[in-house]
Amino acid sequence: MNGTFLKNYGDIIWLLAGIIAGSVLGLVLGPNISVLKPVGDIFLNLLFTAVIPLVFFAIASAIGNVDRSQRPGRVIAVMMMVFVGTVLVAAFLTIVTIWIFPIHQQVVALPGFAEKVQRVSAGDQLTELLTTSEFFQLLSRKSMLPLIIFAVLVGTAVLQSGDSGEPFRRFLNSGNEVMKRLIILIMKLGPVGLGAYFAYQVGTLGPQLFGIYARSMAVYYGFGLFYFIVLFSVYAFIAGGVNGIKKYWKNNVVPSLTAVGTCSSIATIPANLEAAPRMGVPGYISNIVVPLGATLHKDGSSISSIVKIAVVFTMFGRSLTGVDTVLLALGITVIVSIVEGGVPNGAYIGELLMVSVYGFPPEALPPAMIIGTLVDPLATLLNATGDTVAAMMVTRFMKARPDPHPVPEPVTAAS
Template sequence: MSQKITKATVIESYKPMIRLLIGIIIGCVLGLVLKEKAKVLKPLGQIFLNLMFTAVVPLVFFSLSSSIAKMSNMKRLGKILKNTVGIFFITGIIASIIIIIIVTIFPPAKGVVIEFGEYTRPEQTNLLEQFVKAITVGDFNLILSKSAMLPLIIFAMTFGYCVSSVTKSRGLTVNPLVETLDICSEAFMKMINIIMLYAPIGLGAYFAALIGEYGSELLGAYTRAVLMFFPICIVYFLTCFTLYAWYAGGTKGIVVFYKNIFPVAITSLATQSSVATLPTNFESAKKMGVPEDISSIVLPLGATIHMDGTALTTLMKIAFLFGIFDMNFSGVSVWLTAIAISAMSGVVMSGIPGGGMMGSLIIVGFYGFNPEVIPIIVTIGLLTDAIATMINATGDAVASMMIAKRVEGKNWMENTLDEVEEVEVKTL
């Protein structure tokens, strides 16, 4: 059954973003009015950053380890899971390549150079050495730091898997450790929610100081980035998703996709959540003829790890920072690491409150940028979140069609077309 979208539901979904944007807008106005004097407000913004920094490490650890430790039924995925991972990976790479080409040709922060202290470029190492440094640390205490987010994520996922394995090997139905991890995860999620209540003030104060110092130059860069991003998403939807639907079922696949995808698009824009869009996505997938055993696995999994829109946003953030620091966003090693970071942000951070903030921490930690740039790229996420979520959710639907073809065979749509038409007749 599709989720009923009411005016109250839409307003409630957008309230956090609206509060943040109001705070940022007020801060920008104060910065333009007070100019250099607005720097006195910067400590209020630093309080918010410090609070987030202290909560983010335990939140990531407990959230990921708890989620994986609770997994119990992975065997029945089989062929569906293999094709799901493959399709998700391919579409994510395609989205990443498209945005990289565009931001390389049209840098979103071209001509904007903001001084955030001295930026020390990482030592010149080969790609393999850089990869090792990115995913591992030399001692346990080093993993408990915001600068080691990728190693922390890998550690948390491995720990959660080990807890799940031990639980199964001992024949336990309830593991107190799993319960503890779950409770700690919920506690830190609650803490993040409390910290986010201060976010409009903190980010507003921070932007007052930034605008007071850099004026309309930074606002112009935001305008350029947003004006670039929305057409990119629309073109990606119309071209790539059309091609994906054609791969899934030829001309019939395209027709069926566009007949049933708009409720998903509207719901995701209204709720800004792939998870909240799941009921609508299930109904649309059924009308598209996707077998229930496939949609029941692909769509929930897609709502948490299939994030083409998130990949687009993350790479836009990275390109934006490269522009601010007057760095050249080009070269195979630069692009590969950017794609890896965008994939990690989409796969791991999607189900965690404040995931945009933590995804920004991964970007900053990996490249060694000054953490003070985090509010800048978080704001990009706020401005682009709705349409990025729409790409995520509708991408799950078309991915389920492609996976149905891979699992059921090339004639899967012909075999289910009668059922699709029957459902459409009942809907009229």
């Protein structure tokens, strides 16, 4: 049991250990800890350079390998509307929660950080957000969204090339595997790199930093649990009324425990597939929605994405208000939800995208990474268990009938 726990949570434990050790060093040494800042900078630079080819290969290979012979078009279309809809609901309600319980009321903008934020006109921002004028600019971390769009186009072109594009498809697959292994190797340095950077932040900013993280954790876990209990019940009601709520919660216990125990949406797929028929979801829907949902449907990541944005805005003296700011935040959460499940440590792609879109300097990345580490257990619970209630809604919207002989209820020791 201990071996399984360490296997599932080992990376998180080591990251937290590094952060705690860095905090202690920062408190003890104060400003003198700045000697460790280059260690954190080296880690960030490695991550920045590796994530660019990782994103390209991951997205292009995923699209290029779509099986064109299988066209469950209507299910996928309804599924994507449900996925995007719930992600946007989660993100917007998180923004409202932050407006009600603002993180920035407890802190003062970090010294010197606000001056580093780049501000451009709306038209220029839209152009730079979606495109670059030169190919080599796609290789910059400041062009994450143009890179994603380019990767989608390349993957689509490979898909349409048929047999003539097979060698390039194999190249994309190979590159994807190599870059995934590279990011795993770099993240082994995470406890040291993030620990050094956190030590620098604590040493230079002092206790104020802990107030930022404590309040953001209170917002995330408070709203996250509310979303899990109330919003999932609302989704189940939409899918099947009061009976839908009963079916969902009665059969969601095992998937929930699996998600928390493994800290993995992928590992929760078997439990979700077993629970879905008992929730009234026919097999031909659950067999599409649940596996794809583990990669594409991330309500918990949507919530954490907004909290990360709010924390970084706080540290740079900006406010999470304004139509353009909110729309960009919602757009980022949708992209993160779709992209992050296909790559290791995929949430960092969202953090890099946030830094790029809002024009923040590299100093914005470590706080967002730390938030992602601290919220991971609840984020996984929301990500994984949201797939079955999404499958219930897909069933309702398609007016599909449950399987005539669903999986029987599990036999308990008492029975």
